[in-house]
Amino acid sequence: MSLPQSLRTSVTPPELELIASQQLIEIIPLIAIEKTAFISGAFGPLQPPRKAQIPLWMAINLKLKKKCHIVAPEWLSVEFLQSRLDEEINEPGFSKLPFRYAEVSKLLLDVQVTFAPDDIQSTDKIRYLLKDLREARQAKSREGVDQINRGELSLSNLCSMEINEIRPFFVHAMGILTHLHRDASAEDQP
Amino acid sequence: MDNDYFSIDAILAENQKIQCKFKQRIPEMGHLGGGSERDILPLSKRQIPIWLAYIIVYSDWADFDIPQPFSNKVRNALRAEPRSVRLSNLVGAGAGWYVLGKTIMDMLGDEQGVEMSEMLITTFKGRLVDVIDQAQHFAVLGSVGGGGGGGVDSAPQMFREGLDTTERELFVLAQESARRMKKWHEEGSGGAKRVL
Numbered sequence: 001m002s003l004p005q006s007l008r009t010s011v012t013p014p015e016l017e018l019i020a021s022q023q024l025i026e027i028i029p030l031i032a033i034e035k036t037a038f039i040s041g042a043f044g045p046l047q048p049p050r051k052a053q054i055p056l057w058m059a060i061n062l063k064l065k066k067k068c069h070i071v072a073p074e075w076l077s078v079e080f081l082q083s084r085l086d087e088e089i090n091e092p093g094f095s096k097l098p099f100r101y102a103e104v105s106k107l108l109l110d111v112q113v114t115f116a117p118d119d120i121q122s123t124d125k126i127r128y129l130l131k132d133l134r135e136a137r138q139a140k141s142r143e144g145v146d147q148i149n150r151g152e153l154s155l156s157n158l159c160s161m162e163i164n165e166i167r168p169f170f171v172h173a174m175g176i177l178t179h180l181h182r183d184a185s186a187e188d189q190p
Numbered sequence: 191m192d193n194d195y196f197s198i199d200a201i202l203a204e205n206q207k208i209q210c211k212f213k214q215r216i217p218e219m220g221h222l223g224g225g226s227e228r229d230i231l232p233l234s235k236r237q238i239p240i241w242l243a244y245i246i247v248y249s250d251w252a253d254f255d256i257p258q259p260f261s262n263k264v265r266n267a268l269r270a271e272p273r274s275v276r277l278s279n280l281v282g283a284g285a286g287w288y289v290l291g292k293t294i295m296d297m298l299g300d301e302q303g304v305e306m307s308e309m310l311i312t313t314f315k316g317r318l319v320d321v322i323d324q325a326q327h328f329a330v331l332g333s334v335g336g337g338g339g340g341g342v343d344s345a346p347q348m349f350r351e352g353l354d355t356t357e358r359e360l361f362v363l364a365q366e367s368a369r370r371m372k373k374w375h376e377e378g379s380g381g382a383k384r385v386l
Binding site: 004005010012013014017106142145146148161164165166167168169172173176177179180181182 | 288291292295303304306307310311314315318319322323325356359360362363364366367368370371373374375
């Protein structure tokens, strides 16, 4: 295969971002659009000022053209993230976060900062909280390395980016452990 | 690193020589160990590559000793502190310590084999956390950071130089994924957002 070794067992972060962009998000449209057919399905009609659900990629696109306001998902707020961060620090095990929180939050926060700082409050604080969350979880997954064995490894509530980051390493290490293992009752011959 | 016929790691590992003590007399084979006799006499020792030794031991013509990279001295050092042993020095260039260990383990009987397997696994797990840590640290510095260690970094640097080939592969994997993540986080909005 011509793919570099590290890409053979995982996807790249921009690819995950693309997959996450298909999630539906709520917006307040500023213009009217009829029901339109896209490859992934039909969305609309958009009738201001009624709220509508459209995919994230479309919402960001409209936002850049200043044609909608994005309603932030409920988990992207200071209170929610702060409570999760406290939970992360105080308890073993990972706290429950939306599966693609890293990608969605990056997409939304970047749009806010660059183009229209009005829909999400206190973006800086949210960024810090997200960074702290990420680091706390990373520290915990390092502890998970100790539990690694050749059979299975269970880390619940890990999110899509984190899984993708540790997957090549963990899978390869588990493969090596399988090779090194020798059963007590095993064979003696070729 | 497996028993695959084409696996380069396995081929390199099998090229290592181990000390064999012959139990029977083997005529006309004196050249194997580089000696000058015509025959191999019983109870004489020769250094034989593993790929050849395997059949010889299996057919019960010789016994072999556990080679130096896995001697008791090394085992004790590993039991004390797995991270301080430089695995790359124990075995010659090209072969890995783990791969060699596995090849030998396959030849050993049950009891010794299990003991060896436990030693390999414990060592591996002990060093694994450090491999990850260093890989993530180096993802930050990028490829330039390797040379800039100097006096401050010498302990991690020595660990890195002492890594076995299998550990180096893991190091590279972890470093790559960490680097990609970092790059993605720092990049502004890319991709679809540029379309206007």
